[in-house]
Amino acid sequence: MIRTALTDLLGVDHPVVGFNRSPGVVAGVTNAGGFGVLAATAYTPEELDAQLTWIEQQVDGRPYGVDLLVPEKFATGDPDDLVASLRAQIPAEHIEFVEKLLAEYGVPQGATRSPQTDELAVALNPDGAAALLDVAFSHRISLVANALGTPPPNLVERAHRAGVVVGSLVGQRKHAVRQLESGVDLLVAQGTEAGGHTGTIATTVLTPEIVDLAGDRPVLAAGGIASGRQMAAALALGAAGVWCGSLWLSSHEDITPLPVKEKFLAAASSDTLRSPTRTGKPARQLRSAWHDAWERPGSPGPLPMPLQPMLVSEAWERIDAAAEQGHEGATALESFFIGQVVGSFTGLRPAAEITRQLVADCERRLGALSALTSPTDEGARA
Structure with missing residues (x-):
C-alpha cells in the first residue's frame, strides 16, 4: 500500500484518481481502492442525479x-432566454463552414436537434454549473474539482461547510497562486501531455513547481501517466498521487464509441494536438480530418466557450452516429479528447484491473528504485 497525503485526505487505499465521464469507470476505480471522479459537465442536472445515484x-x-468546467472567460447572453441569445451570437459563416465540412465527408443528416444538446453547452458557465453543483451536493460526494479557472468563492465555502474537499486543475504557476488564494484543498498539476483542456508546460516541469508552491496542500500530477513507472515518477517529483484521465479511455466501462477507441488503439503518441475546435478552448485530442479542415485557409476559426460547443455539438452527434455504422467519411473525422499516452494503448481492460495494475507496477518500481540507494556491504561495515 502506498500511503500519501492524498490517501489520508480522501480516505482511500491508493493515491490514484480516475477521472472519466462514465459512471462505470468511476465505480470501478473507487471499488479498486482508488478515487473515481465523474465529469459532471457531460450531463444535465437530471442525468447527473441519476448517475450519482x-x-x-x-x-x-x-x-x-x-x-x-467553470471557465473564467465565456460568452454571455440574456439570462431570461440564455440558449436563444447565445445561439443568436453564432455567425452564419461558422454554421455554413460546419455544414460544408460534413457534406464534404458525406456525413448523413441526424435526427432533429435535441434541446439537451444546447443545455449541455450552456452549462459551461457559472449559472449552468450552479445547477449541477446543487445536484452534486445533494449526494455523498467527497470532492468537487474545477477544471477551468479559479472556483467561485461560493463553491469553496459551500464545499467546506459540507466537509467536501475542493480541488482545482492548474497548468501554470500563476494559476496555482490564484487557486491557493481561493482556499482550495488540493491542486492538480496538469501537464500539456494530458487529454482535454491543457496548457503548454510539461508534467515533469510543472509538478515540482506546483509542489514547492503548495506547501502542505497535496498536489497531484496529471498528464502522461498511464503506467506504474509514470506513477512512480510523479511521486518522485513530490506529488501526493496521480490524476489519470486518458488511461480510462482504454477501459471496457468507458462510454466512448467503439470506432473512436479503435482509432486510439491504432494511434501513436504523436497523433494528438491541442485544438479549440470542440470547446472554444485549447484541448488535447486525437488529430483527425476535422482538425485538418479547421486549419485550412478560409476556416472561420473557433468561437469562444460556450458558442463553439453549441456550434459543433450536433455535428459531433452526427459524426459519432455515422462512424458507429462504419461510415468512412465520419470515421475520418472521428476524434475525442485524449492525451499523449494514447500511444501506449494495446487493448481494452476493466477499470478496476487497470487501477490495480497501475498501483502494483508503481510499488515494484518504487522498490527497485529504493534498492538503488541501499548501502553496499563495504559501506555498511564502515
Whole structure:
C-alpha cells in the first residue's frame, strides 16, 4: 500500500484518481481502492442525479467525487432566454463552414436537434454549473474539482461547510497562486501531455513547481501517466498521487464509441494536438480530418466557450452516429479528447484491473528504485 497525503485526505487505499465521464469507470476505480471522479459537465442536472445515484449504489459508501468546467472567460447572453441569445451570437459563416465540412465527408443528416444538446453547452458557465453543483451536493460526494479557472468563492465555502474537499486543475504557476488564494484543498498539476483542456508546460516541469508552491496542500500530477513507472515518477517529483484521465479511455466501462477507441488503439503518441475546435478552448485530442479542415485557409476559426460547443455539438452527434455504422467519411473525422499516452494503448481492460495494475507496477518500481540507494556491504561495515 502506498500511503500519501492524498490517501489520508480522501480516505482511500491508493493515491490514484480516475477521472472519466462514465459512471462505470468511476465505480470501478473507487471499488479498486482508488478515487473515481465523474465529469459532471457531460450531463444535465437530471442525468447527473441519476448517475450519482447509480454510482453510490455500486460503491457501497466508498468515497468518490465530481469535476465541473467553470471557465473564467465565456460568452454571455440574456439570462431570461440564455440558449436563444447565445445561439443568436453564432455567425452564419461558422454554421455554413460546419455544414460544408460534413457534406464534404458525406456525413448523413441526424435526427432533429435535441434541446439537451444546447443545455449541455450552456452549462459551461457559472449559472449552468450552479445547477449541477446543487445536484452534486445533494449526494455523498467527497470532492468537487474545477477544471477551468479559479472556483467561485461560493463553491469553496459551500464545499467546506459540507466537509467536501475542493480541488482545482492548474497548468501554470500563476494559476496555482490564484487557486491557493481561493482556499482550495488540493491542486492538480496538469501537464500539456494530458487529454482535454491543457496548457503548454510539461508534467515533469510543472509538478515540482506546483509542489514547492503548495506547501502542505497535496498536489497531484496529471498528464502522461498511464503506467506504474509514470506513477512512480510523479511521486518522485513530490506529488501526493496521480490524476489519470486518458488511461480510462482504454477501459471496457468507458462510454466512448467503439470506432473512436479503435482509432486510439491504432494511434501513436504523436497523433494528438491541442485544438479549440470542440470547446472554444485549447484541448488535447486525437488529430483527425476535422482538425485538418479547421486549419485550412478560409476556416472561420473557433468561437469562444460556450458558442463553439453549441456550434459543433450536433455535428459531433452526427459524426459519432455515422462512424458507429462504419461510415468512412465520419470515421475520418472521428476524434475525442485524449492525451499523449494514447500511444501506449494495446487493448481494452476493466477499470478496476487497470487501477490495480497501475498501483502494483508503481510499488515494484518504487522498490527497485529504493534498492538503488541501499548501502553496499563495504559501506555498511564502515
